[in-house]
Amino acid sequence: ENVKTFVGKKVADYDPDKKPVGGGKTIYRFRSDWEEANLLPHLAHFLASDASLEAIGIVIGCWSGDDAMASPDAVVEMLVSNKDRLPRLVAIFFGDIVSEENEMSWIQQTDMSPLLEAFPNLQVLRTRGGQGLELRQPEHEKLRALALESGGLSAEVVRSVCTANFPNLEHLELWLGTEEYGGTSAVQDLQPILAGKRFPKLKYLGLRNCDYVDDIAAVVVNSPIIERIETLDLSLGIFTDAGAQALLSLPQGGALKKVSIHYNYVTKDMLKKLKQLDVTMDTSNPSQMD
Numbered sequence: 001e002n003v004k005t006f007v008g009k010k011v012a013d014y015d016p017d018k019k020p021v022g023g024g025k026t027i028y029r030f031r032s033d034w035e036e037a038n039l040l041p042h043l044a045h046f047l048a049s050d051a052s053l054e055a056i057g058i059v060i061g062c063w064s065g066d067d068a069m070a071s072p073d074a075v076v077e078m079l080v081s082n083k084d085r086l087p088r089l090v091a092i093f094f095g096d097i098v099s100e101e102n103e104m105s106w107i108q109q110t111d112m113s114p115l116l117e118a119f120p121n122l123q124v125l126r127t128r129g130g131q132g133l134e135l136r137q138p139e140h141e142k143l144r145a146l147a148l149e150s151g152g153l154s155a156e157v158v159r160s161v162c163t164a165n166f167p168n169l170e171h172l173e174l175w176l177g178t179e180e181y182g183g184t185s186a187v188q189d190l191q192p193i194l195a196g197k198r199f200p201k202l203k204y205l206g207l208r209n210c211d212y213v214d215d216i217a218a219v220v221v222n223s224p225i226i227e228r229i230e231t232l233d234l235s236l237g238i239f240t241d242a243g244a245q246a247l248l249s250l251p252q253g254g255a256l257k258k259v260s261i262h263y264n265y266v267t268k269d270m271l272k273k274l275k276q277l278d279v280t281m282d283t284s285n286p287s288q289m290d
Contacts, residue, residue, distance in 0.1 A: 002029065002098055007057050007091040007124055014042045020051035024088060029096060031061025039063050043078055047085045057091035057124075062101040064108070071108050071132065076115060083118040090121055095128030095149070105151030105181035109133035116140045130175075130182050133157055138164030145171035147206070152176075152183030159185075162192040169199045173206035173233070187215045196224030206233035213237030217246040228255050235262035235282070244270040252278045263287075 003011050006027050014020070014028040028046060032039040039061070046052055058079070064070035072094070079086070092115060097107055107129025113136045116122065123144045127133065130150030135157060143166050148157070153176050161174065172193070177183035190207065192198050205225065207216050213234050220226055234243070239261045250256065260282040266274070271283050 002061065003059065003093065003096050006059055006093055009057060011059055011096075013061075014046055016042055016045040020046060020049055022051050022054050024054045024056040027057035027059055027091070028055070029059035029061050031096075031101075032063055032065040033101075034066050037065045040074060040078060043075070047078070047082045052082075052085045054088055055086055056088050057093075058086070058089060059093045059096045061096045064102055068102050068106055069108055071110055073110050076110060076112075080114045080118040086119070088121075089119050091124035092119070092122065093124075093126045093128075095126075097128055103151075104128060104149065105130070105177075107131060111136050113137040116143070130154065130157070130177060135160045135164070138166070140166055142168055144168055145173075147171070147173035149173075149175045149209075150177050150183070151181030151209070152178055153185060154182060155184040155186070155189050158189045162190060162198065164198070166199060168201055170201050171204040171206075172199065172202060173204070173208060175208045175236070176210035176212075178211045183211070187212065187219055190216065190219075194220060194223035194225050196228065202229055204231040204233065205229050206231075206235075208233060208236045210234075210237040213239045214243035214246070217243035221246050221249050221251070226251060226254070226256060230255055231258045231260070232256065233260045235260045235264075237263075239264040239266065241267055241270045244274055248273060248277070250277060250279065258282070 005011055009027045011027050011029050014030050030039045030043045060075055063072045063075050095107060109129040109132045111134040112127060121142055123142055126147040128149040130153050138160050153174060176185055244266045256279055258280040262282050263285045265287050274281050274283060
C-alpha cells in the first residue's frame with residue numbers, strides 16, 4: 001500500500017478543496033488515477049499556496065493514470081521550475097506507486113539529476129521504478145539518503161551511483177533486481193563502493209532484491225567498506241547457503257552491527273550458524289530449502 005509516513009511525517013493525499021496544513025507537519029502526495037490526471041493540476045495548486053513555502057517533503061505518486069507507459073518528465077519540470085516555492089524541501093519520494101496502480105517493473109522513470117541540482121538542501125531522495133531511470137550528474141553536497149527501488153537497475157545507473165559525489169551520504173539502498181526486469185549490473189559495477197573510497201559517512205548499505213546477492217556476499221566480507229558501515233542489508237534477494245557461507249567470515253568486533261538477509265533461501269543448519277555471529281542478524285521469512 002502507499003506510504004503512510006515519510007521522513008517521520010504523516011503523508012496525506014493532496015485535496016485542493018481543503019486548506020493545506022501549514023508548518024510542514026503533513027507531507028502531501030500528488031497522484032493521478034484512472035479517471036483523472038490530477039497530479040499536475042494538484043501540484044500546481046499546492047505550489048501556488050503558502051503551504052508550499054513550509055513543505056519539508058513531497059511524495060509523487062502515480063503519474064501515468066490510464067497510460068502505464070507515461071514518463072514523469074513534466075512532474076520533474078514542474079518541481080524544478082517552481083523550486084523557489086519549495087525553499088524548505090529536504091525529502092522527495094518520487095514513485096510511491098503500488099502494484100494496483102502499476103507494477104514496479106513497468107514504471108517509467110526519468111533522470112533525477114535535475115532534482116538534485118534544483119534542491120541544494122535535499123537530504124533524502126527515494127525513487128521507485130527502474131525503466132528509464134537515470135542519474136546523469138550524481139552529485140550533491142547535503143544528500144544523506146538515496147534509495148532506488150526497482151525490479152531491475154541498469155548497469156549504467158549502478159555505475160553512476162557508485163562513482164557519485166555524495167560526501168554526506170549515510171544511507172545507500174539499491175534494489176538491483178533481475179535481468180528479466182532490466183537489471184544488467186554485476187558485482188564489478190559495485191566495486192567503487194565496496195573498495196571503501198566513496199561516501200566517507202556511509203552507515204547503511206542496502207544491496208537488495210538482487211539475484212546475484214550470493215556473489216555480493218562473497219566479495220563484501222573482504223572489502224574495505226565492511227570495516228566502517230553499521231548495517232549491511234542483503235534482503236529480498238536470492239540469498240542461499242553459498243552467500244551464508246561467505247557471511248560466516250564477516251569481520252567481528254568492527255563497526256558492523258546489523259546484517260539483514262530477510263527473505264532468503266538458506267537451510268536451517270546454516271541459519272543456526274549465522275545466528276552465532278557477533279552481529280544482529282535478520283534471517284526472517286526464509287523459504288526453507290531443506
